[in-house]
């Protein structure tokens with residue numbers, strides 16, 4: 001076979017890359033791994049670097065134009081970009097459907113297309129002979145701004161349509177940012193001391209209006225297409241749903257949640273269904289949109305001012321609301337960290353009433369400039385803890401008070417310390433602080449730690465209050481009688497608690513180390529420390545350098561571990577626990593993980609396996625020398641996916657990581 005000419009190879013590579021883009025973005029079903037895709041792209045870049053005359057404007061390498069624009073040009077929309085009326089209740093929607101049927105003079109059910117209402121910004125994309133020539137924001141609906149330079153960087157927007165496209169096609173869609181992308185971007189901005197965005201929509205809007213496309217290229221924008229404007233020589237089909245089918249064929253990504261439904265009933269069922277899915281979506285939606293499916297009916301219905309009579313947005317309860325900060329209090333956690341919490345005038349947001357919102361730490365309070373008395377925007381997305389997004393400065397009252405870090409712990413009065421360069425302030429009281437003691441005891445008793453069944457918050461509170469317990473070791477001295485003296489605790493429960501304590505004494509070194517609640521030592525680190533050092537004595541004697549030899553333990557964690565074991569008080573508690581009878585099977589010290597057929601292989605477990613629990617699966621992998629981690633990354637070798645596997649599976653597919661079902665996994669373990 002002769003080597004193809006650079007021109008032929010470049011054309012072939014572009015065709016392949018476009019095909020893979022389509023599989024990935026439109027069908028959500030990639031054929032090749034990211035690495036494979038990057039190889040093709042790099043080969044094309046190389047050919048174009050060697051032969052600049054071969055570069056075409058719509059080559060996949062040309063998404064990031066090198067030159068920023070000096071300002072955004074105004075663009076007139078050839079057909080106006082409309083807005084939508086809103087429905088906030090089921091009644092609103094039923095009334096909308098009634099109006100539609102009355103105007104159409106029909107008693108028959110109307111067919112609607114139901115789509116998620118994406119919370120991004122509307123963009124018009126103009127294709128001429130299949131090539132993307134211009135992208136513009138909605139603006140006032142008649143005129144928008146030219147944002148082609150940035151839109152070109154969005155991989156979900158094809159620069160060239162597939163198949164036979166009309167001579168002119170103006171498609172409308174929503175450009176948005178995924179939640180994960182938004183978080184990652186803000187994290188990076190925070191680290192660099194740059195401006196952070198308050199929500200994904202603002203981040204998307206801010207990005208798309210940047211002058212320098214290199215900025216947009218580094219930010220994770222995505223898009224869905226949902227409407228058609230000018231359509232040139234293309235004779236529209238009879239229905240909107242058919243337009244969306246054509247979009248898909250041309251490589252324009254349509255929301256997979258789009259559905260044809262019948263009548264108001266169908267709309268409401270869709271609304272409920274999407275409402276349930278909302279929290280698990282990777283992007284934000286603020287409602288659903290219903291559109292009369294048949295174009296002849298749409299035409300008959302027409303418009304009122306800027307909104308069509310044939311479509312309506314059915315909104316979900318808002319994610320963001322305004323309210324007033326009544327006070328800011330400080331909570332003390334298990335590690336002594338002081339967390340400022342805003343006490344709010346109760347407000348209904350995202351479907352629940354919110355009266356507290358975390359402010360994370362003092363840096364955050366300063367960055368957001370929160371004062372007591374301020375009106376603030378509260379946000380509650382999905383199931384996350386409500387957050388203060390920003391202060392409405394215009395509404396700051398004269399008597400607003402700044403938030404100050406207390407000098408003394410609000411719980412125990414010990415000095416509050418804040419290390420140089422650290423955002424977090426801590427109470428220096430350790431276990432003498434009731435809040436820290438409480439956190440420590442609850443953590444110690446936790447299911448994955450010492451697993452002391454029945455030792456809950458109410459009991460722990462009383463044990464601390466009555467000074468019966470000053471450290472975890474004191475728990476083992478408690479008698480049935482002392483327990484039964486506590487409020488609301490019968491003799492039977494008291495007996496159960498004592499026997500649960502007795503039972504918990506038999507544990508493993510890893511669980512014990514985890515239970516101690518050393519800062520930054522989670523289960524994985526505890527397990528690593530246990531298998532590396534094999535005994536508490538060895539760990540107590542180790543210096544920071546020796547601790548850093550443990551896989552995945554860096555200097556910060558090593559310093560915390562070392563410091564913990566240097567404190568005489570901690571050594572005393574450990575000794576007292578062992579004197580009380582806490583024990584674990586002897587382990588032999590080993591320098592590295594077990595050697596075996598899986599040495600060097602990293603696994604992530606997700607979903608439910610039938611033949612074993614996830615813990616058991618993890619043990620089997622480690623026994624054969626493999627490693628189990630919690631999240632999927634490029635370094636993961638295998639993802640074991642059981643039933644109902646979720647986002648980790650998706651991530652693995654995105655990264656092109658080998659996925660094992662239960663049968664394949666058992667085979668790898670040598671069991672089938």
Ligand code: IVH
Pocket residue numbers: 081082083084085115116117118119120121122138174226227289308311313
């Ligand atoms: S259709 C004539 N479909 O909602 C209909 N809009 O309030 C024009 N939006 O500016 C829009 N998801 O930014 C349509 N599936 C969807 C949408 C959607 C979000 C936004 C869009 C528009 C606004 C109208």
